[in-house]
Amino acid sequence: VEDVNDNAPLFLQSTYEARLLENESNFDSPLFIEARDADLNGTKNSEVRYTLIGYSQFKRNFTLDPVTGELKPRKPIDFEALVQQDTKTLLGSFPVSLQVKAEDGGRPSLSSITTVTVYVQDINDNPPIFEVANFSTTIPEDTPGGTSLFKLIAHDADGSSPNNAIAYRIVDGAGDKFVMDSTTGVISTAIGSNLDPDLTQPRTMRYHLKIIALDGGIGKQQLSATATATVMVRDVNNKPPVLEDPGTVRIRENTPVGHVATRLFAHDPDTTAKLRFTIDHSGTEGRNEEGRIVRNTEVNLEASLELDPNDGTLRLTKVLDREEVETIKLIVNVEDLEAQK
The missing domain is CATH 2.60.40.60 (Cadherins)
Structure with missing residues (x-):
């Protein structure tokens, strides 16, 4: 009795699944896609050969041994090359679906098709x-x-x-x-x-x-x-200048005009400070030897001393007579012209 090719190859599993780590050259364990044909053993009718079929764009990433049915990656796979922009929320794996045909050698041949899903597992291989x-x-x-x-x-x-x-x-x-x-x-x-x-x-x-x-x-x-x-x-110019106390300044009577009585100093921690010195003549006061207040109309105290607004130098602008005035009290202001308003 001559065998007739009346049995198509049957896969041992209805579907196949496997995990493949990114950048690895093979699966954790070998993956064989196996089918068996019930026709007479040792004849063309029962001889099974395997091929990858279909139009999957990922088919080119794998090889399939036509005799043994072993599926391997053609080369290590870059997970990021598989994943499109709209799938970047996937939690760690990308499913690659492949179709495998098992075909016997009969004339005419018979065949079966199964689906193989390879889950390519992302690994952390890119630093921020x-x-x-x-x-x-x-x-x-x-x-x-x-x-x-x-x-x-x-x-x-x-x-x-x-x-x-x-x-x-x-x-x-x-x-x-x-x-x-x-x-x-x-x-x-x-x-x-x-x-x-x-x-x-x-x-x-x-x-x-x-x-x-x-x-x-x-x-x-x-x-x-x-x-x-x-x-x-x-630096923001937001701090007030501080005037150093000059203490008591002593001047001999009849000292000539232009004599530098003292120089006032002020400190401002702001780097952009521009200081200006002025005398507040509303507070200028003189007293004679007896301690009596000397009025400005008597001695013209405002015209006696001049303060340089830039460097704080205080100069005599009038010869002083001790019998007319013994002490002069000045109120001096220092202002930062560049201060933030």
Whole structure:
């Protein structure tokens, strides 16, 4: 009795599934797609050969042994090359669907088709990359706490979460002055902070922040990137000048006009200060040897001394007679012309 090819090959499983790690050259264990034909053993009718069929764009990534049915990746697969922009929310794996045909050698031949789903598993092989690795900005010293200053952004090219999720933090240089939103990358002045250089020890007008971006890898697989941000503090002219007490100034009577009686000094911590000295003549007062107040109409005290508005030099503009006036009290003002209004 001659065998007739009346049995198509039958796969041992209705579907096949396997996991393949990104960048690996093979599966964790060999994957065989196996079918058996019930026709007479040892004849063409029962001889089964395997081929990849269909129009899957991923078919070119795999090879299939026509005799043994072993499926292998043609080369290590890059997960990110498979994943499209709209599928980046996939949690770690990308399903690749393939069709395998098992065909016997009979005339005419008979065949069966099965589906093989390969889940390509993303691994954390891409570190975050900052858009700008070195950033600098200048802010005024009176910037309130809680003010958003700038934003540093990093991107991770991994194709799935949590590998491409990024968390930010400042690892050095912030002190109690700056904070960073771990999700958005926004750096702000800390609540309650004061950037006034005159109130910091040591006096600080420049902060160097070291920032790290960490992806969602676990343990040793976690990858990171660093960036630096330089924050320069600009002086704001918002502090009053302080006039040094000149003490008692003594002048001999009949000292010639033009004599420098003293020089007044004032200090202003603001770097842009421009000081002007003036005499408030409404408070000018003279007294004679007996302690009696000498009126301005008697001696013309306002015309006796002249104060240079720029350098604080106090000069005689009139020869003084001790018998007319023994002491002169002056009220001196110092003003910062560049002060913030």
